[in-house]
Amino acid sequence: xxxxxxxxxxxxxxxxxxxxxxxxxxxxxxxxxxxxxxxxxxxxxxxxxxxxxxxxxxxxxxxxxxxxxxxxxxxxxxxxxxxxxxxxxxxxxxxxxxxxxxxxxxxxxxxxxxxxxxxxxxxxxxxxxxxxxxxxxxxxxxxxxxxxxxxxxxxxxxxxxxxxxxxxxxxxxxxxxxxxxxxxxxxxxxxxxxxxxxxxxxxxxxxxxxxxxxxxxxxxxxxxxxxxxxxxxxxxxxxxxxxxxxxxxxxxxxxxxxxxxxxxxxxxxxxxxxxxxxxxx
DNA sequence: CATCTTGTTACGTT
DNA sequence: AAACGTAACAAGAT
Numbered sequence: 282x283x284x285x286x287x288x289x290x291x292x293x294x295x296x297x298x299x300x301x302x303x304x305x306x307x308x309x310x311x312x313x314x315x316x317x318x319x320x321x322x323x324x325x326x327x328x329x330x331x332x333x334x335x336x337x338x339x340x341x342x343x344x345x346x347x348x349x350x351x352x353x354x355x356x357x358x359x360x361x362x363x364x365x366x367x368x369x370x371x372x373x374x375x376x377x378x379x380x381x382x383x384x385x386x387x388x389x390x391x392x393x394x395x396x397x398x399x400x401x402x403x404x405x406x407x408x409x410x411x412x413x414x415x416x417x418x419x420x421x422x423x424x425x426x427x428x429x430x431x432x433x434x435x436x437x438x439x440x441x442x443x444x445x446x447x448x449x450x451x452x453x454x455x456x457x458x459x460x461x462x463x464x465x466x467x468x469x470x471x472x473x474x475x476x477x478x479x480x481x482x483x484x485x486x487x488x489x490x491x492x493x494x495x496x497x498x499x500x501x502x503x504x505x506x507x508x509x510x511x512x513x514x515x516x517x518x519x520x521x522x523x524x525x526x527x528x529x530x531x532x533x534x535x536x537x538x539x540x541x542x543x544x545x546x547x548x549x550x551x552x553x554x555x556x557x558x559x560x561x562x
Numbered sequence: 563c564a565t566c567t568t569g570t571t572a573c574g575t576t
Numbered sequence: 577a578a579a580c581g582t583a584a585c586a587a588g589a590t
Contacts, residue, residue: 283568283569284568284569287568313585313586340569340570354569354570355569356569356570357567357568357569357570357586358567358568358569358586358587358588373587390586390587390588391567391569391585391586391587391588392585392586392587393569393570393585393586394569395570431578431579432579432580433579434579434580435579435580439580439581442569444569444570451568451569452567452568452569453568454568512568513568533581533582534581534582534583535567535568535569536566536567536568
């Protein structure tokens with residue numbers, strides 16, 4: 282589930298543990314979320330250390346401790362949460378950090394998530410090597426266009442899901458952006474006009490900002506009018522064309538929803554009914 | 563029982 | 577060498 286704003290929300294759930302010591306830890310051994318990590322070392326280092334800070338980059342999380350760094354990727358079903366100090370982990374609770382006043386929990390039933398670990402003095406290499414978040418300001422329209430030019434044959438939907446270029450964008454955000462930009466998800470990245478690229482850029486920023494404001498703040502849904510509310514439904518309809526059933530198809534292996542009226546297969550740049558009033562931004 | 567899933571990654575092909 | 581397409585990963589929901 283977690284994309285940009287969901288990941289930011291989960292990052293904040295552990296804020297209550299900032300400045301507090303880890304008294305002990307519990308992990309589920311033999312789980313693939315720890316692949317490549319020395320579990321013993323992880324537990325030794327975390328025990329007695331203090332949670333100092335946290336940061337997010339795309340869908341990746343980094344927690345700074347006084348003795349080490351803990352990286353978390355939530356995968357498809359990962360979550361962070363907080364429970365009482367006496368918490369007893371269940372089958373999907375892979376890492377528990379016990380503090381005097383609470384326990385911090387990482388759980389992930391589907392095991393696509395991943396834990397990373399480092400004892401380096403400064404930010405670990407695997408963190409600094411990650412591309413900046415798509416909404417960070419380091420990503421410019423020029424960078425976006427250069428990235429798309431390197432993947433000219435990919436559908437724009439598939440390209441938006443590449444974390445090397447759009448760190449943080451996930452399946453629903455990509456659909457939301459393309460619907461608002463009125464670009465058909467199957468369009469080849471290399472076929473997009475400057476106007477279409479401009480619309481994608483604008484809506485990319487708008488959707489990121491809106492997601493952070495609503496979901497990132499308290500995990501509340503985005504406002505009415507977002508494709509978000511319709512795209513999961515089997516009988517979802519376009520928010521601006523209530524009579525138009527959303528198209529649904531797999532593109533690049535992911536379920537994609539779009540409105541055939543807003544997002545026709547070929548661009549029709551001449552006529553865009555309702556373009557000015559129907560959508561924010 | 564069959565099919566679906568809001569994410570990567572490995573691997574073979576172009 | 578890159579870019580590209582697809583299977584695989586695992587487990588719960590429908």
